[in-house]
Amino acid sequence: MTSAPDSALLGPAEIRRLAARLEIRPTKQWGQNFVVDANTVRKIVRVAGVGPEDVVVEVGPGLGSLTLALLPVVRHVTAIEVDPRLAEALAGTVAELQPEHVDKLRLVAADALTVTSLPKPRPTALVANLPYNISVPVVLSFLERFPSIERVLVMVQLEVAERLAAKPGNKTxxxxxxxxxxxxDVELAGRVGRNVFWPAPNVDSGLVSLVRREPPTTSASREEVFRCIDAAFLQRRKSLRQALAPWAGSPEAAEAALVAAGIDPRTRGEQLDIAAFARIAEARAAATRPEARIR
Structure with missing residues (x-):
């Protein structure tokens, strides 16, 4: 793997020069905090484990700090940028600092949460410094919409990173x-201090690694399982018998689904893994089928 030299990356002075030239002041609306440290973007690329065969989608490239670290390493980068000024400027930045890689960049000027298709070839990885305010929806929507994505490595607010990677029983x-x-499979892959950003946020960041695998084996749909999860954590301190009652129709129906799934109705949602929620959703779906009601 060949990483970019410092001269082909953006440091603090280059970031400020570009921002001034484009008359850009980072906005909270779009969660803009630009990475100004070359070692940080190199670390993101290294931890992501991407290489010459990978087609990487990057959400929120901003001024291009991470884009420039990715381009020498991967096959293509598809950059999705919502700020029209940043989107327009990115190709020029790449042409100035890495002209030999400019053909490897594909730009999509759009809100990532509305993107349902991407230029070919199909992406194999999502690697991004995500705006804090959309980090979880972006990760989940891209895993849903683009099944060719095998790996994800994102830098997000540390609290969000810990929440994504938390295991059953953890308070987060x-x-x-x-x-x-x-x-x-989700893991916390590292921590990043706030001093690598301009402007510096009020919180530290974390790297989250997601490696795609098959979902739990179940006859319930993803939507049914996710509705069950949402209901369980709407009142997370209650037992699942009570928390799932609105979702199931009654406390008795919730208890029946839990017992059929092999789960003590007094259990709370924070104690169960995804396979357990899939069993609950499957049991409830089976109980509501017409043939089940006839008996």
């Missing part, structure tokens, strides 16, 4: 943890 375990686990 919840809806994001479970929904991410439907698609992938």
């Amino acid at each position: 375990y919840g809806v994001p943890s479970l929904k991410a686990a439907w698609y992938a």
Whole structure:
């Protein structure tokens, strides 16, 4: 793997020069905090494990810090940028600093949450410094919409990173943890201090690694399982018999689904893994089929 030299990456002075030239002031609306440290973007690329055969989709490339670290290493980068000024400027930055890689960049000027198709070839990885305010929806939606994505490595707010990677029984375990686990094995892959950004955020960041695997074996659909998860954590301190009652129709129906799934109705949602929620959703779906009601 050949990483980019410092001269082909963006440091603090280059970031500020570009921002001034484009008359850009980072906005909270789009969660803009630009990475100004070359070692950090190299670390992201290294931990992502991407290589010459990978087609990487990057959400929120900003001024191009991570894009420039990815281009020498991978086959293609598809960069999705919502800020029209940044989208327009990115190709020029790449042409200036890495002209030999400019043909490897594909730009999509759009809100990542509305993107349902991407230029070919199909992406194999999502690698991004994600705006804090959309990090979980982006990760989940891209895993859902683009099944060719095998690996994800994102830098997000540390609290969000810990929530995504949390395991059952952890105090931060919840809806994001479970929904991410439907698609992938999730791990906290590192911590990043706030001083590598301009402007510096008020919180530290974390790297989250997701490696796709098959979802739990179940006859319930993903939507049915996710509705069950949402209901369980709407009142997370209650037992599942009570928390799932609105979803199932009554406490008795919730208890029946839990017992059929082999789960003590007094259990709370934070104690169960994704496979257990799939069993609950499957048991409830089976109980509501017409043939089950006839008996």
